[in-house]
Amino acid sequence: MKQGFFHDFRNIDKTTVLIFVVMLFIGWLNIYAAGYKESHNSIFDISQNYGKQFVWILIAFVLGFTVMLTDVKFFIAFAYPIFITIMLLLISVLLFGTEINSSKSWFQIGGFNIQPSEFAKFATALALGKFISSIKSKTITFQNRIKAFSLIFIPFAMILLQNDAGTALVFSAFVFMLYREGYISGLLLSFAVTAAFLFILTLVMNEFIIIAILSIIAIIAAYVLRNKRKEIFLVLGLFIIMSAYVYSVDYAFEKFLQPHQKNRIEVLIDSKIDPLGAGYNLNQSKIAIGSGGLWGKGFLKGTQTKFDFVPEQSTDFIFCTIGEEWGWAGSFVIISLYLFLLIRIVIIAEKQRALFSRIFGYCLAGMLFFHFAINIGMTIGLVPVIGIPLPFFSYGGSSLLAFTVMIFVFLKLDAKRLDLL
């Protein structure tokens, strides 16, 4: 055991650990900058967010270390019990939890708030890995597909019941793993991408203009394919389906969405509609980031975040502080770090001999990517305002600890990859 321990530490992917540590450090500094008060100028001041974050970081290190000490087979063997326990926690938080920001998804323990839904991501990744890797047959049956989807749908539905749509949406990040493992076809993926693209386009543009553009594309395609009858019908069929989709999205948007939901999406389209209302966050967020320029205003020199113009600035809008104080250069560094980490995880996942390990890696990469894309996209006005944190940067323990556990479980799996089959 002792030898195994040192062996694991020697085999751990040091690049990933380094990126992890660097991200936590930068995140901590930015939480300090976002919440900086002259009266509480120590970065370790426990009464402030930055002091608390330091505690969370310490806990994260301890947790990562603990995970490295744990026998990795424990996570594989106990994947289902862990999943079931977390699902029970999700139910109990619905009954006994505390409501924060209209989401009933928190347990309050001392001065710290814990969100079980953050750990549901980890539990679901374990359960999916366990389930898919245990299938013996070579082809993927419809039944197994449904079972895999159900593992995602159960926590998704329960988190949705907690009125935490942002966290629930993160469960769509499993598509990357499902796609990689062949549970989703390429056609379906491109179909989903096209549907999402057309959806946003419909909200931005008049639906008739889009249909007009689609018909021009269809006519050109039909002309190019004029000698191939079968393809012409396909083009025609696609055109009809897409037009109907665009039209029904617009119809549904006008007809079924509640005003506040409509508002969130409309704000994305034109944040100047109501700068102090629903658009306020987005507008101020863009002002803060945009005012950073190429090199930024410098550490602790950001005025927009400091004077509370940006709401939720140390949690969901932490990227504003980065953009304002470190400029485009800083944004470039952060995005590059993320990209590097994501690609690193994919590369490590592909090295795995154990299917469980690879599935787990893709689940981790997918969720990290989803958080990254939605959170930063939201601050720069490319994605609707959905309240999910930027992992390792946003203030808060639940998300940090959940991702720390996942990363170290993955690194432990990797360190043991030769032992696992």
Added chain:
Amino acid sequence: MLNQQNVNAFNYRKRIIIAIFLIIAVIYLGRLFQIQVLDHSYKASASSNITRHITNYPARGLIYDRNKELIVYNEPYYDLMVVPGQIKNIDTTEFCSYLGIDNKTFKARVLKAREFAVHLPSVFEKQIPNEEYAILKEKLYKFPGFFVQPRTLRRYSKPMAAHIFGYVAEVGPEITKNDPYYKPRDYIGISGIEKSYEEVLRGQKGVNIILVDAMGRDMGSFQKGKYDESAVSGTDIFLTLDAKLQEYGEKLMQNKRGSIVAIEPSTGEILALITSPSYDPNLLVGRSRASHFRDLQNDTLRPLFNRALMAQYPPGSAFKIVNTLIGMQEGIVTTNSRYSCPGFYRSGNITVQCRNHPSPVDQISSIQYSCNTASSIIFRNTLDNSKFTSMQQAFNNWRNHVLSFGFGRIFNNDLPYELPGLVVSSEYYDRIYGTRGWRSLTIISLGIGQGELGTTPLQLANLAATVANKGYFYTPHIVKAIENIDSINPKFTQKHTTSVDSIHFATMTNAMWQVTLGGTARFARIEGIEIAGKTGTVQNPHGENHSVFIAFAPVENPKIAISVVVENAGYGSTWAAPIASLMIEQYLTGEIKRSWYEKRILDAYFLKPYPEVKQ
């Protein structure tokens, strides 16, 4: 556990997944580059987010009279401002009691301010006078969200010369839209010298830039006040006005409708410019300005009408000065001219009445006795001169002489809203009578200063000044000097010479002197002061004649030229001449010795409520 075939079948998909990660990262970096580096509007929004510009309002320049007596100054007032988003647990009833408003008004105002902006200040109550503010000041700390901004408003040391000063008011939306200097709540001169010297008097606004957070709370001054500017008070102005004379003239004109204008002939400086009825300029200041203004506007006596510059009267007999001078210049009137007067002038079916006076008259006594017969003959002879080939030519020759005296056009000086008077052209008569349909007899009334002729009191005073100067005048103006500026407007030092030679003016001066020595204005004589003058009794279709008198004194080296018009008062000799006489006495000696004489004027009442006379 491992399913090798599956792995291989979907192996390519790792590249697609990495490609998706890459594409998103590149799109985000591009978008960030756009808003952070390419688009500068976010930087501007950021700085307007955190800074609030608080205007420091300058005090307007002070105004002194020609003897450096302070006549217009400033008094501190306070605008009570509110930032609706910062109002917290205040005792509304107590607050309202300090301002004398009720809770309903309070709510309505806060609501209005909130509609404008929750986190920006807007005016809650403007122009709170000092004594009211003193009470409020002690209690203001109890009412978060409210603060005061000091302003200054005009005060006038004497309730006089309202039309000269004009008034100041907050700028309207048309001005703020078109002139970038003015922002809402700024003051601007609306009329009088407040308007014409606005750029001198207004001073320079300053600014305090403070940092505010998202709640609008004051976070201290921006860059330690490096960019703050204090306000620079407006420049002081010295008027040509003699405050004592102005005040005295207004007193004399009490209960009368009309005007007095006094000019220093050697400079064109206006010594007094009186319009009656007038109003106390202090009425058009502060919170009640609008309501007072409405009252003045609805007053049937029309106190807002600036008669000195805008009332256009036929000059009556005073115009005989001009006609006789033109006659002299044209060689029609000479030392040998004699006119016998039977008490009227008759030609064809037209009769011009005259009065009983020694006959015949010469060039001097025709003025002395204001003989209508002589004036009619002189005017007709001027026009019927054989050197002219047409009536039009003759008339235009006469008209050009008249225009050279400054009639028929505005002086365009430093007093706004002046009217030009009326000297019609020959085309006017052509239109009415046809090109060949009119003769000198047709327009004979011009010979005695009636008919199609309009002159303002300012133009009449200028006529007196022109005779006093023996043939030239300087544009009458009201500002003598501006602090720190060496010279006044060069326009005001430019000599305007009439088309009549100065030798004739010497004769005219003598004739006008005779008017007060033994002519129509004997009553206006003052012991020890030689006055040259000319009466006028102006017929008007709306009632009693207007009493007109123009004069200058002393005859040698004149110091003051004056015109007096008293509407509907009768003969020029009975009212206008004594008023001019008192004004001259006051100005030249600094006191009035003839108290019985003064009392008669002060007691006179000519305000009959009928509509304004305009011709």
